[in-house]
Structures are given as C-alpha cells and as structure tokens.
Amino acid sequence: MNDSYYILVKDEQTGPYTLKEMLEQDLDVNTMVLTPGSEEWQEASYVPELFEYFEEQGIYFPTEGNLANFWIRLLAYVIDLFLLSIALSFIARDYVIELSKSFNIENPTPAQSIERFKFSLALFVLLALYSTLCESTPMRGSIGKKLCKLAVVDADGRRLSVGRALLRNFAKILSSLPLNIGFLPILWNERRQGWHDMIAKTYIIRREA
Known part of the structure; x- marks a missing residue:
C-alpha cells in the first residue's frame, strides 16, 4: 500500500x-x-x-466545519460594543450622559441630531480602529471574538495585515447600509461572509484556543 x-x-x-x-x-x-x-x-x-x-504555526484554514455562524459573531459584536461603551463612559462620561438625554427626545433639534450623528460616526470609527488593531495582532480578533473563541483570517488561514484589517472594518459601512443588509448573507452564505468579508476576502472561524 x-x-x-x-x-x-x-x-x-x-x-x-x-x-x-x-x-x-x-x-x-x-x-x-x-x-x-x-x-x-x-x-x-x-x-x-x-x-x-x-x-501549531498559528495558521487556521477556513473550512466548512469551522466557519463561524451569524449568531456567535453577533454575540462577539455585542460584547465588544458593551466593553467600548464602558470605556467611553470613563473617558467622556459627562458628554455621554448629556448625549444620552438627547436620544430620549422624540423630536430633537437640528443641533441635537448633528450631535447624535457625530457620536454615532465617532463610535463606528473607534470600533473599526479597535477591531483593526486587534485583528492584525496575534489575537486575530477583538476581545469579544477572543472570548467567543473566534479568529479572523485570510483565505490562507493567516493573520490579517493592517491594511486588510483596515479595509475589512471600514467596508462595514457598506454592510451597514441600508438597514445592515450586508451582514445578512452570513446567515445563508456557504462561506459565512458579509459584504465586508467578501470585499476584504476574509473569514471568521471558530478555534479551540
């Protein structure tokens, strides 16, 4: 034989x-x-x-059996958003409290609407930079992904470069508009990719450690 x-x-x-x-x-x-x-x-x-x-060399190939589904990815995102919110509450506590009051107003003034937009944009950019930093390090993902035992890799199973991680996270702008429709393909796509993953040619996998 x-x-x-x-x-x-x-x-x-x-x-x-x-x-x-x-x-x-x-x-x-x-x-x-x-x-x-x-x-x-x-x-x-x-x-x-x-x-x-x-x-053993830190290369995790994306396969049909280890691709992360939509729900575990959503959980990781919620964890990251929660941690980031806590960080913001310490860094800019007074501003966040004042802004949260305006979010409870049904008919905000133009100035309040602008502040809401600026805050939402700043939060997105901060989350994107945070995710980029984490994904391009040996962590291969944010704290939320780490806790959920997920890793972001390229098609060869390698850690993302800073450039590719940056492209992936800022491409989420496209996935978010309109109504976050670009995230939905993760539910049925065989490769479990959202639009931003397709653009950056990245995958999120489950790993044991």
Whole structure:
C-alpha cells in the first residue's frame, strides 16, 4: 500500500516521505504536495492531515466545519460594543450622559441630531480602529471574538495585515447600509461572509484556543 508523500522543492520532486518525515521539511501553505493514492499535486493548505501542523504555526484554514455562524459573531459584536461603551463612559462620561438625554427626545433639534450623528460616526470609527488593531495582532480578533473563541483570517488561514484589517472594518459601512443588509448573507452564505468579508476576502472561524 502506497503511504508515501512527495513535495516539490524548487520545481523538483523530492521524496518519498512518511507523514512524519514530511512534517520535518519546513512546509509552507503553498508547498505543492502529492499525497498517497493521488495523482494530482495540491497546495499543502488543502491537505487535511497537515491542518494541525499549520495550526501549531498559528495558521487556521477556513473550512466548512469551522466557519463561524451569524449568531456567535453577533454575540462577539455585542460584547465588544458593551466593553467600548464602558470605556467611553470613563473617558467622556459627562458628554455621554448629556448625549444620552438627547436620544430620549422624540423630536430633537437640528443641533441635537448633528450631535447624535457625530457620536454615532465617532463610535463606528473607534470600533473599526479597535477591531483593526486587534485583528492584525496575534489575537486575530477583538476581545469579544477572543472570548467567543473566534479568529479572523485570510483565505490562507493567516493573520490579517493592517491594511486588510483596515479595509475589512471600514467596508462595514457598506454592510451597514441600508438597514445592515450586508451582514445578512452570513446567515445563508456557504462561506459565512458579509459584504465586508467578501470585499476584504476574509473569514471568521471558530478555534479551540
């Protein structure tokens, strides 16, 4: 029975290797691998038995089985919003209290409406920058996502660059308008992506730790 693996190194086939021997070859996600019983070469990122190897390196591939659903993502968002609100109440307590009073007015004045808009915009920008910072660090996600055991990754399972994380979070403007419709595809999309995820080519996965 053929249980040998082969890999391409500088376009040259090397092997055969046992699985253990192959794992000692300093594989990359783009390393081309020929698995036992297969006649087609494929990237290492598509070989299931290598997933654990890459996870040890901090690479979490998005798969059908680990994509996060809408509800756990919503819970993580609510947690982040709650934590951010607490932070704002300490940083700008008097302003938040005064503004909250105007939100209870049924017919606000133009000045109050402008203040509401400015506050909502500032909150969005602050949340976007906070998420960008967290997603581009080894945390791979905000505190809310961390507590819900979620991680934001690219198609190769890698941590997001600052640029991609920034694109993802500011693209939420499109997902938010109108009526947050851009978040709804997460409910039925096979890849569990909102519009902002599609734009940035990112995924949110569940992980064990």
